[in-house]
Structure formats: C-alpha cells, structure tokens
Amino acid sequence: MPRALIAFEPPDGGVPEHVCELALGLREHGWEVEVAGPAEASIYSRLDAGSVPVHRIGRLRRGFSRPWDDALALVALVKLLRRGRYDLAHCHASKAGMLGRLAALPTGTPSVYTPHAFGFVGDVGAVRRVLVPPIERLLARPSISDTLREELVDFKRAIADGTFDDMDARYVRALAKRLGA
Numbered sequence: 001m002p003r004a005l006i007a008f009e010p011p012d013g014g015v016p017e018h019v020c021e022l023a024l025g026l027r028e029h030g031w032e033v034e035v036a037g038p039a040e041a042s043i044y045s046r047l048d049a050g051s052v053p054v055h056r057i058g059r060l061r062r063g064f065s066r067p068w069d070d071a072l073a074l075v076a077l078v079k080l081l082r083r084g085r086y087d088l089a090h091c092h093a094s095k096a097g098m099l100g101r102l103a104a105l106p107t108g109t110p111s112v113y114t115p116h117a118f119g120f121v122g123d124v125g126a127v128r129r130v131l132v133p134p135i136e137r138l139l140a141r142p143s144i145s146d147t148l149r150e151e152l153v154d155f156k157r158a159i160a161d162g163t164f165d166d167m168d169a170r171y172v173r174a175l176a177k178r179l180g181a
Contacts, residue, residue, distance in 0.1 A: 002087040003032045005109075007077065009060055009096040011041040015116050019043065019092055024050045036060075036080060037096070055080055060096065064119075064128050070099065077103035088112065094119025094132065101139045113139075 004026060008019045020043040023033045027050065035047055036055040047054050057080075059066075059073040081089060081103055089111040091100030097113045104111035119132050 001030055001032050003034075003084065004088045004090055005034050005036055005055075005081060005084055005086045006090045006092065007036040007096045007100040008041075008092040009038060010062060010093055011038045013042075015093045016041050016043045018114075018116070020046055022090075023047060023052045027052065034084065034086075036077065036100075038062075060099070062095070064095070064132075070095070074099045074103055078106060081107040081109050090114070092116060098132075098135060098139065 006019055006023055008015050010016060016037070019035060019037070023035050024047075026033045034053040034055060036057055037044075038060045039056050039058040044054055044056075057073050057076045059069040059076065061069055061073075064070070077099055086109050089100050089104045089109045091097040091111060091113045093114075093116050097115060098119075101111045101113055103109075119128060
C-alpha cells in the first residue's frame with residue numbers, strides 16, 4: 001500500500017478543508033495517509049474520526065516573520081519523512097509547500113505541491129514579495145506523467161493539422177516546452 005504524508009500550514013479555511021477531503025479520499029483508494037500540520041487546526045477531529053494519523057508541528061505557523069520557528073518546523077518535517085518512509089509528500093499552501101519540499105530533498109521522498117494561492121501575491125510585506133518568488137522558482141521542478149506527455153504530443157499534432165485556434169496552440173506549445181514534452 002503506498003504511503004503519503006500530506007503537509008499543510010493554515011489552521012483554518014479552504015486549505016485544511018481540501019487536505020481533510022484529500023486524506024480521507026486517498027484512504028478509500030488504497031493509500032496509507034498521514035497528515036502534518038500546525039499545532040491546532042479545524043480538521044483534526046474529522047481526521048481522528050477517520051483514523052488518519054495527525055502529526056502536530058508546533059513551530060509550523062502562519063507568516064514568515066519567525067525564521068527560527070520555520071527552521072525548527074523544517075527539521076521536524078525532515079525527521080518525520082525519514083521515520084515514515086513515505087512514497088510521496090504532498091505539500092499544501094505556501095509555507096508548508098516550501099518547507100515540505102525542502103524536507104523531502106534530503107530524504108529522497110518525491111514531493112508534489114498544491115499552492116492554493118501564492119504567498120507573494122496580494123497584501124503581503126515587501127520582504128515576502130521579494131524573497132518568496134526566487135525560492136518558489138528554485139523549488140519548482142516540472143514533472144510530467146506519461147499520460148500528459150502523450151496528450152501534449154496529440155495536441156501538437158492537432159496544432160500542426162490546424163485544428164487548434166491560435167490561443168490554445170500558444171498555450172500548448174508553452175506548456176510542452178516548459179515540461180520538455
């Protein structure tokens with residue numbers, strides 16, 4: 001049975017709701033799922049009721065103003081990934097996305113990231129607007145499934161045949177280039 005660790009940071013709102021539904025749903029599809037998040041979150045009682053193990057990381061907090069807490073949360077995630085021998089780390093939201101992907105590197109755990117929104121857009125401080133984008137670019141690793149690669153090849157054929165409009169063709173070409181397909 002494949003094992004996944006789902007990591008998230010905001011304690012309430014849409015991200016934890018998505019994580020809860022995903023964790024419970026993956027279990028129904030044969031995955032062994034555990035969740036790592038902040039000390040308190042709105043979804044923990046539902047995860048407990050669904051027998052999904054929860055790892056509360058007290059230093060995983062909102063914002064980027066406590067670099068020491070972020071470093072300790074990173075260490076906690078590395079230890080958790082090493083102990084858990086997960087097949088996948090699925091990270092949600094900006095902070096957990098950054099820390100989770102960093103923690104996955106030394107453990108060799110494949111990781112995926114669902115941003116939900118970007119931590120450098122909107123009403124955020126100047127430091128966050130300046131520092132987060134290069135970190136996101138550094139951690140971004142395009143990946144492509146065989147199915148998506150085949151679909152892109154089919155789309156490129158359709159472009160050559162003239163069955164795509166110009167806007168769709170530009171999008172498919174850009175996506176194919178970015179993913180190396």
